[in-house]
Amino acid sequence: MAARAVRLERLFGKLDPAHLPGWLRPTGGETRWPAALAVLVAIALQLVLPPKFAFGPRWLLPLVELLLLCLLVAINPVRINRESGVLRTAGIALIAVASLANAWSATLLVRQLVHGGFADAGPLLLTGGAIWLTNVIVFALWYWEGDRGGPAARAHAREDYPDFLFPQMATPEMVHRDWEPRFVDYLYVSFTNATAFSPTDTMPLSRWAKMTMMGQSAVSLLIVALVVARAVNILR
Numbered sequence: 001m002a003a004r005a006v007r008l009e010r011l012f013g014k015l016d017p018a019h020l021p022g023w024l025r026p027t028g029g030e031t032r033w034p035a036a037l038a039v040l041v042a043i044a045l046q047l048v049l050p051p052k053f054a055f056g057p058r059w060l061l062p063l064v065e066l067l068l069l070c071l072l073v074a075i076n077p078v079r080i081n082r083e084s085g086v087l088r089t090a091g092i093a094l095i096a097v098a099s100l101a102n103a104w105s106a107t108l109l110v111r112q113l114v115h116g117g118f119a120d121a122g123p124l125l126l127t128g129g130a131i132w133l134t135n136v137i138v139f140a141l142w143y144w145e146g147d148r149g150g151p152a153a154r155a156h157a158r159e160d161y162p163d164f165l166f167p168q169m170a171t172p173e174m175v176h177r178d179w180e181p182r183f184v185d186y187l188y189v190s191f192t193n194a195t196a197f198s199p200t201d202t203m204p205l206s207r208w209a210k211m212t213m214m215g216q217s218a219v220s221l222l223i224v225a226l227v228v229a230r231a232v233n234i235l236r
Helices: 002-012 033-048 060-075 085-114 121-149 151-155 183-196 207-235
Strands: none
Touching: 033 060, 033 085, 033 121, 033 183, 060 085, 085 121, 085 207, 121 151, 121 183, 121 207, 183 207
8 A cells, every 4th residue: 555655646546545545546436337237238249230240150259248237246246346257258268259349340340341241231331330339348348357357346446556547537626536437438439430440539658559540440440331331332
């Protein structure tokens, strides 16, 4: 604790620990349901894709994701404040499986577009939109799970140096002192990065955060550009 106090003093000057902003001190942790709901939406989007864009049996990876989600909810159901190697591994495995499923679908979509697939703009836009939205959710989960060691580690204030600089951190006088980033904040970061193809109001600080955001922008740009170009050709 003494070493941490010294680090905080170097970062922010002399501060009474009782007056630290919420993201720098231990809290009760965020609720499980927003992230769980996002995972369920991603699973639903994967299941409604045409079978030719699915990895193997279309139910396989979504089933694995659902089982991992059930494990996470069963062990830590309400607030994400329990640090455990099993929980951490299961959380990362869940996101990795969702990433694999969506990367597979995106690759097959690009392949179809390059070879002139889709004769109707409707199915093309629906398929491209589902893959793009799933991509937003998957990267939001990566940002949420990676920033400062994950939601449980953030609840215990294990790390002082953030991977993402939110506006509320730079202007603490503009928000409630208990503010801390939650899943919805990372979902917003992912959505704006996927639409603007660059950071907007939240800046990546660590190298992994920068490279992950760069990868998301590249994937999003590729999907949007190809889907829109093919849709315009079909409509003509």
